[in-house]
Amino acid sequence: MINSINIAAIFPELFLASTTLALLIIGVIRGEKAFFNQIKMAKLTLVITGLLVLSSPITSGTSFNGMFAINGFTTFCKILIILGSLFALFLSSGFYRTNIKQTINEFPILVLLATLGMLLMVSANSLLSLYMGLELQSLALYILASIRRDNEKSSEAGLKYFVLGALSSGILLYGCSLIYGFSGTLNFTSLALLYNESANFPLGALIGLIFVITALCFKVSAVPFHMWTPDVYEGSPTPVTAFFAVAPKIAAIALFVRVLMQPFADMAEQWQQVIILVSTLSMVIGALGAIQQSNIKRLIAYSSIGHVGYILVGLASASNEGVKAILLYLTIYMTLSIGIFACIMLVRRKEGNSYDIASLSGLSKTRPGLAIIIAIIMLSMAGIPPFAGFFGKFFVFFAAIKAELYVLAVIGVLSSVIAAFYYLRIIKIMYIDEAVVSLEKDVQPELKYLAFAAALFNVVFFVFATPFLQYAESAAVWLF
């Protein structure tokens, strides 16, 4: 345990912060023409940050008077977040190469700032540092959502996200203050010591905890706090949507897990029912909501709501098994989201990207390779074996069964059948319908490689499942 101020503990974050600021200055001096260089630099920065996280001399402990914690779990999540941001940057360089007019220099810098916020919030060991990280992340994300200022939908998305996000931050703060008022501490470690039995958990703190959960549900876009997701997904420029779908989701879920499984681990029976309800609703609404969608980005938004529902099943089981399953699911979810967004961007008409599902029609004839990749990703999302998505669901439901949450597990698998319907519909459109629009030839190698890699990962995962499970296990064990 390192209790004093230890710079080494936050060295990766410090590096990220200072490089981001340096890039900002370079951007101001060189202007728009530096855009692609900036993206390259941002990618490099993320790679180095990732390496620093991995090679950090401190593998576990707290720093800054217990405000900041490092352990196997945070390292695992940080690597996922950094990978997610990195892939999103790859997607955006492919995207912007064909949409030169839309380049905005601040884009990579905002992504880096948001990533920094996420790294901080994953490591937060106190409600105060949690809020700090969360806000840094959120503010960067609000701007990213509305980065196409000339576009009505993008502005709408940003505004909507901001208003609801600010509301949820308010709720979070109120919850924190209640917890602080009833317990006298904000530190996770002290909270865990204080509340080791249900009997000494004051009602006020419980209400505070519910407020915190509400705010976190908003951040992970779980039903009934999901209303912003489809609009923001639809309105934001696609690389930004891809970024939204991956890194902030992973960070918020990691945070969710840490808040519930560390300071309030012994209060599981108090919060479990809330999570069960939220998880059930998310799975069902995610599945039903997607059926009606004709815009692929909105469809993916609902599908991600469903995925969050499955992830929360793992959290509801409140066990080591559950956390392990969540980490595995997050890894798979990341590859799926990146893969599908790469595919979405590859489907282009002459006049630009088309997000209408109908433009996928006949894809198996016009672009057979892309169609197979989309089909694999869709089947994997639906959880059909032998693809990776099946294993994600397998371990999540195993955790639920182990925790004797049978009804939740049954609702979960049945909603996955409903969800299979709309995933199949996309395959049907690609393979059975005739082509109605002609698509552009693509000139974005990054996107192709990413999509191919994501599909390959999902196909061969069942052969190489063991190492992933072992990493997830060694990470999950730190919370217990």
Place this chain on the structure above:
Amino acid sequence: MSEFPVLSIITFLPTIGALFIALFVRGDEKQIATNSKNAALWISVGTFIFSLSIWSGFDYNTAQFQFVEKQQWIEGYNIYYHLGIDGISMFFILLTTLLMPICILAGWNSITKRVREYMISFLLLETMIIGVFCALDFVMFYLFFEAVLIPMYLIIGIWGGERRIYASFKFFLYTLAGSVLLLIAMLYLYNVTGTTDIPTLMQASPLLDISVQKWLWIAFFASFAVKVPMWPVHTWLPDAHVQAPTAGSVILAGILLKMGGYGFLRLSLPLLPEASIYFADFMFFLSIVAIIYTSLVALMQEDMKKLIAYSSVAHMGFVTLGIFAFNRQGIEGSLVVMISHGLVSAALFLCVGVLYDRMHTKEIAKYGGVVEVMPRFALIFMFFTMSSIGLPGTSGFVGELLTMAGVFQVNKIVSALSATAIILGAAYMLWLYKRVIFGQITNRDISALKDVSRREIIMFAPLIILALLIGIYPSIITDLTGASVMHLITQVQQIAGN
């Protein structure tokens, strides 16, 4: 315990073939079509020849699993890559490898669009089906069991008839809804016993309370009953059959339906014996309803494929009836019914396919007098019609007789009721035959029909020989299944005795 991974090779040879076709078959559209057809045919024939080695190397004196392969798969979770066969599963593998080349031949001329994808789908399907019958680990079993849906969905959806989209969705979602409950049951068993190894789980039933067993049994039932399919969850089958291309129907009727019956035999009975006995009457009831009701429905069909599809449901009623009689005659009878139905219904769908390729309609009323122009075809069709009815000397007779004998020992009324199916079966099949083959030629197109080609005769020949062989000498099956079936029955009886 051979060192040579025979089962893995049989299972994955078709996948390797599919990859080969996907990666190396190049050229213009015509070349791709011819080359992928040839490659697929040779791969499936090779798989079949190779699979004969499990037949010749099979030791029928033991009920142990043979050709076992066991490898650590997911470390730390006690989940293994575990393959093995016994007398119950062996014939299904042979049936699969036999029907696959026939399916590829069936689509030889009638499939004209996306030939390469078609062949790849069939080869992948073969891997998955063989995997289901070889798997001795529950997770692997489930993996293959569900993965079958993907190629089948594409086969119906892409190469099917007019309402193929509806049919393919119905097929996929119906079966998926059933099998996800199996997943939950599997996870429960895994949680209680800490293993997914099927031979180990067979010893685990004393650990389970009877009320828990019943719930698990219902979950198993949901999955297998949809696959069989049993009344009242059979409604996806007629749609899927009517819309599927000929080869798709052949595989569907010939093998996919057997996965349900196999599931009952491999999992429900040995893993949950008490619950199986508890639900036996329920199964009898559903089977009898299926046999009588669907036979009556079959009488009224206007579409040849739909008629045969309903007759499949009736025949599968015999299978479930026999399985839940829990005696040697019953279970062996149901195995023979499954294999015989695999040959005969496959052949009947091929017959319909032969007519459909020439006339492009499956409506019975459009036919009549086919015998005048296609005498050889009429003979083949006659043979399989008789097998389907269960004429002595054909495979259909042996299975149904054994099943009824087995059921008779348990419940005489049920046995008597099931016998009505033979009369009804004769009624709808003979009537179908009469309307299609005999009578005056009213449709002018009929008079221009050509008789079966050499390719088609090659397709039918093995099916005719085997159906006759099993009919005349059924021991060819029952000798090999005997030990395993007896072992299964002792397992069930032992638990029930306690």
